[in-house]
Amino acid sequence: MKCDREVGLDSLGKSGLVGYMSALLGGREILIVEDEVLLRKRLAAYLESQGAACTAVGxxxxxxNALENLPLDYVLADVNLPDGLGLDLIEVAQDQGEIPIVIMTADGGVAAAVDAIRRGASDYLAKPFDPQEIPLVLGRAQSGRRESRLKRHRNQSGRGETADEGxxxxxxxxxxxxxLSKVIxxxxxxxxxxxxxxIEGETGTGKSSVARWLHANGSRSDKELVVVNCAALPEQLAESELFGHEKGAFTDAKQARIGLFEAADGGTLFLDEIASLSPSLQAKVLTAIEEGRIRRVGSSKQVDINLRLIAASNRSLKDLSARGEFREDLYHRLNLLSFTIPPLRERGEDAxxxxxxxxxxxxxxxxxxKAAFSERCRRWICNYEWPGNVRELEHEIERAxxxxxxxxxxxxxxxxxxxxAESPNVPLGAAGDWLNPAWSLPEQGFSLEAAIDRLIDLAIDECGGNVSKAARRIGVARDYIRYRKTKKGK
Ligand SMILES: Nc1ncnc2c1ncn2[C@@H]1O[C@H](COP(=O)(O)OP(=O)(O)OP(=O)(O)O)[C@@H](O)[C@H]1O
Structure with missing residues (x-):
């Protein structure tokens, strides 16, 4: 987390750096809490030379006292102080309006740094450090503060009408x-x-939207929502994407990395198209849910996780598990709180x-x-089958x-x-109709986009969720399927 690893001083260029520092520090009130007199004075002199106003105490x-009484913009605090731990100032800084606080740790004080971040410090500086690092660390602390504010703001508004509005x-x-309200x-x-x-339902019925709604309105809305399209996960990397890996776990694992389960810890993990996961990964997902633990690829240690898992599928998991194409135990675990969103054609005038x-x-x-549908268009909306459901409707409206x-x-x-409204509905949605040579284009039109998606889903379905096999089966590249899935996910 030291700044030069993320934002190299060199990358700003000399004039850019001067401008950046004066914009960041000019007129700012900074509190330095450091018992080493020489360092305290050096820091104050440097920050003042950059236009900041400093209060330096030991x-x-x-x-x-300074935190409680002065209008401060930033705090730099040492860990070990003669009368206690500088880490205790983190809570005070938060109580005083979330003033960004950076902890200065002693040489090699990794444990203190980790503790500081865990307690809510914005960042840390490991001694000895170059004072020129300070503006960059403070800049990051400031944007982190902004982001957390924004997030809270979004969540607060998301809890009420705004989340419903969407x-x-x-x-x-x-x-x-x-x-859904009962679940919440x-x-x-x-x-x-x-x-x-x-959450089950045909493609485009709103499964991802409902997952987001559940998260935004639920008790974990201030935490992360991590969205994973399982069909778009590269086969060989799926496990490490989900569960992370240790350094050297496989050829390209140059560094250890946490997976999406760990990234969602405390919040919500949304596994879209869960039936696309291989049986062995399904088993690992089940273990993760049941034990509340995961194991990174190449690690012998288990990591505790506490998250809300939302899974979605546009194929019935019950049917898939009856055919042996989805793990029955995982299906039963997921089926405890399960919902099926009806297709748009079954929602009557709500369409x-x-x-x-x-x-x-x-x-x-x-x-x-001013924007309105023509009368003819209104009738069309009520009569058409909408095989691509709300997504197709939305695209049509946007294009028009x-x-x-x-x-x-x-x-x-x-x-x-x-x-x-009395006209018969042509079952455009069923796969067999337009694949039949006797079939002809229906009067009221046909969605080629939805037909392609349906064909892809059919192929994936018939190949037991194996995307590579499905791609071979319909003569397209695997990347094409991933592209379509990602495009749909937007
Ligand atoms: N109830 C709804 N209200 C407003 N917009 C909706 C609703 N349901 C779906 N949409 C819109 O329709 C589009 C498709 O929805 P979404 O991606 O949630 O569907 P999905 O069922 O997850 O699709 P897929 O199975 O292909 O992943 C999105 O742009 C979403 O905003």
Missing amino acids: TLAEGR LFFGDSLEVFRGQ EADRRLSDKLPPVL LRMAEHLLKGLARKYGYK LVLGDAESLEFLGMPNAVET
Whole structure:
């Protein structure tokens, strides 16, 4: 965490560095708490030469007093002070409006540095250090503070209307919303060891959106949400991506790295398309959930983790496990709190309400004050099958808004005469229909994008979740499937 490892002084260039320092330190009030007189004076002289105003003291009591009474921007504190530990100032700095505090540790004081960060220090400087490092460390501390503020702000607003605003439930998902609220209530009571949640539904029905909603409205919203598209994980690296690895665990493991489970510790891990994981990884995920522990690749040690796991699948895990294509034990573990989001075509008039909700957001995004669907388009929204579900609807609206007449929106490929609500629905969503040679393009149009996605899903499904095999089966590169999946995930 020493600054020159992340932001090289050289990389700023001399004039850039001078500008950077004066912008950072000019007019700033900095408290130095250091009992070594010479170092204290040197630091103060350097910071003042950069335009900062310094208060330099030598004891914990003086440091506490200054923190409680002066309007400070930053604090630099030594660990060992004659009357106690400088680490005790971390809490005081936080109470005084989260003033960034950097701890100066003695030579080789790694344990103190780790302790300092754990207790909430912004960063540390290991002695001896070059005073020129200070502005960079303080700069990082300042942006870290900004980020945590922003995050808190987002979470606070996400807890109320804003999180709801993004997601439209409507009448058809009202029961579902009630169930999700119950999960959130139960979470608040449990606080620890939250049971996993499974969300199933066709592609584009909103599984990822619901996972984000659950996180944003839940008790862990101030912690990380780590999203993993299991279908896009490179096969050979999937285990180390999920669980991390030790240095030298495999040829390219030049450094030890934590995995996504550890990254999500304390927060939420969302495993999208969980059925794409190999059986051996499914077993490891099960162990992680049940024991609350993971093991990095190449390590003999286990690491405790405490997270909320949300898994999603656009294929029924029950069916897959009945066919032996998904581990039954993992399915049962996930099935405890499971929800299925219905496809858009089964949500009745909510399809139109959803379209209006999406249009509102998109019109705002593109700066349209007035935007509305044509009457024909409204009928089309109610009649069409929407095999790509909400995603397809959203893309159609966005395309129409950008390319067409915003005040009377029409979708590309919409037939001239849109039937009334009584017209029969053509089952565009089923894989067999458009693969059948006797099939012809239906009057009301057809989504090629959704057809490609469906074909890919079908291939993955038939190849037991093995993406490489699926790619060979439909004659495309594995990367193409990953590209489509990543594109969809956006
Ligand atoms: N209830 C909803 N309200 C508002 N927007 C929604 C809703 N459901 C889905 N969307 C939008 O539809 C798009 C697709 O949703 P999402 O990615 O959550 O679907 P998904 O089921 O996870 O898809 P996939 O199975 O392909 O991963 C997103 O842009 C999302 O914002």
